[in-house]
Amino acid sequence: MKTLIIYSSRSGNTKKLAEAVFVSLNEEDTEKTMVSITDLPVENYDYDLVIAGFSIMAGRVEPRMARFLASFTQKTKLLLFMTHGSARGSEMAKTVMNLAVNLVKTAEIVGCFSCQGEVAPNVLYKLGKSANPPAWLGEGENAKGHPDDKDCKELIMLVQKTLRRID
Numbered sequence: 001m002k003t004l005i006i007y008s009s010r011s012g013n014t015k016k017l018a019e020a021v022f023v024s025l026n027e028e029d030t031e032k033t034m035v036s037i038t039d040l041p042v043e044n045y046d047y048d049l050v051i052a053g054f055s056i057m058a059g060r061v062e063p064r065m066a067r068f069l070a071s072f073t074q075k076t077k078l079l080l081f082m083t084h085g086s087a088r089g090s091e092m093a094k095t096v097m098n099l100a101v102n103l104v105k106t107a108e109i110v111g112c113f114s115c116q117g118e119v120a121p122n123v124l125y126k127l128g129k130s131a132n133p134p135a136w137l138g139e140g141e142n143a144k145g146h147p148d149d150k151d152c153k154e155l156i157m158l159v160q161k162t163l164r165r166i167d
């Protein structure tokens with residue numbers, strides 16, 4: 001069994017989840033590799049499970065990950081996870097996860113996870129002062145401290161469950 005984690009992260013929230021999952025993977029259960037989207041391409045995608053993490057940027061899948069997902073033509077199993085300032089389970093979170101799912105062509109999506117990710121105060125301030133403050137901004141205030149230990153544990157549990165299922 002071989003697992004690859006790919007993440008795109010600008011302020012570290014998605015990376016925090018990626019690292020928590022990476023550390024949680026037991027070498028006896030799966031070989032594991034983790035790369036930042038900035039270090040692609042990897043040599044080959046001969047993995048049983050690819051776990052891809054990204055954030056929402058301006059109502060969309062973070063652009064580097066969007067390009068990666070759209071160009072990913074492997075038939076492997078794929079688990080997606082996402083961080084965002086908007087509330088968990090919000091329309092925005094659901095919509096953007098759907099956008100990500102729809103970018104995927106050949107891989108089999110075996111799981112999706114999303115949670116809030118802290119938005120830097122200067123970003124909240126700047127967006128708040130803009131001519132059209134985004135609707136999610138109020139929810140973004142509550143993202144402070146996320147992803148937290150509980151978020152990390154939830155994703156780890158989903159990954160463990162997925163690995164047991166595809167073993």
Ligand SMILES: Cc1cc2nc3c(=O)[nH]c(=O)nc-3n(C[C@H](O)[C@H](O)[C@H](O)COP(=O)(O)O)c2cc1C
Nearest residue numbers: 009010011012013014055058059083084085086117
């Ligand atoms: C320029 C910018 C735009 C953002 N746009 C959205 C958005 O449209 N919806 C949302 O829910 N969160 C938005 N966020 C919040 C990020 O998705 C959130 O903080 C995420 O956890 C960042 O992940 P990262 O630290 O891995 O880059 C935005 C953040 C920035 C900096």
